[in-house]
Amino acid sequence: MIRVLLLLLFCAPAWAHQASEAYLRYRVDGAQVEQRLDLALRDLDRDLGLDADGDGTLSWGEVRTRWADITALADAGLRFTADGAACTREQPAPPQLEAHRDGMHAVLVTPWRCPAAVRELALDYRLFAATDAGHRGLARLAGAAGExxxxxxGAGPQVLSTAGTGLGGFIVEGAAHIASGLDHLLFLAxxxxxAVWRRDGRGWAPRASARAALAETLKLVTAFTAAHSITLGLAAAGVIAPAGAVVESLIALTVLLAALDNIRxxxxxxxxxxxxxxxxVHGVGFAGPLTDLGLRGRELLWPLLGFNLGVELGQLAAVALLLPPALWLRGRPAYRRWIVPGGSSAIAALAALWLAERSLALQLLP
Known part of the structure; x- marks a missing residue:
């Protein structure tokens, strides 16, 4: 148990809460296709070294002067065909930036003319394949009923059409999202x-049976699932839209308070x-990938269902990994003296750093 917690904690600098994501939107009008690609500046800076003065921030001037390099990277990493035929690029839109929940993005809008009216697009996506194994692109066809x-x-061409693509991709994305979200995982931890203890006055005492511990775990997981499913749906649908920095700060605060409550x-x-x-609070954080796709109404239903199912599967995997050793150790002196106080203190310290970083815009962790 303690080894798992230490592994999670020492991996913290490499595990950002927000996964690396690019956003693709295609608008089709007969043989005309408009492609909009939003790329995170942090990903572009990693691959292209945009921060010319090395001050840790990107100015508009630093981005604009390297726009040709950004365009070349996008061209090399993203290609598509329309019904098996290549299309001809037309004059692209001027450089622009847009803020997403996970930071500022460069927006590349490019019109294309295809040989005939377009029914489906085959996307060959290779962006950041060599530098970020966790990167994903999220693509949609504007105005289409498909998901x-x-x-x-590097997975090969994938087809974007009005026929839909099933739940599988968003189930995987939901599971990957919670796996890459160290703050969510540490909250569960x-x-x-x-969960294998009960409150005893102002402290804790081991539960008498594994059955009682499992019942408590079921209550906790059910409460967390029901609550985050509500705000995940509301945030993804645009009903609520709190500032990303506020949500991330509150998530760090929940981890801190839960860890301190473990200690006393x-x-x-x-x-x-x-x-x-x-x-x-965590549900709003989960909603990020769906929110940035701009889905509304019916087109949101299946992606939301699949993504939430993936999140639940990721949570169950965490429970399956952490609960058995906690059950086995719950009555041992080392669990009371070292594992729970030590693990909870380490989590609280990391959460306090996250809270300071996110609420005060500081850089405290590598």
């Missing part, structure tokens, strides 16, 4: 550390109630 595509770099219980009421409230 968006999750594009894996803090819950599971003491202070949150009033049953723990599942606390988890439900905190789950509302």
């Amino acid at each position: 968006p595509l999750v594009l894996v770099p 803090t819950l599971l550390l003491v 219980p202070f949150v009033p009421g049953p723990r599942w109630a606390m988890v439900a409230v905190f789950g509302l």
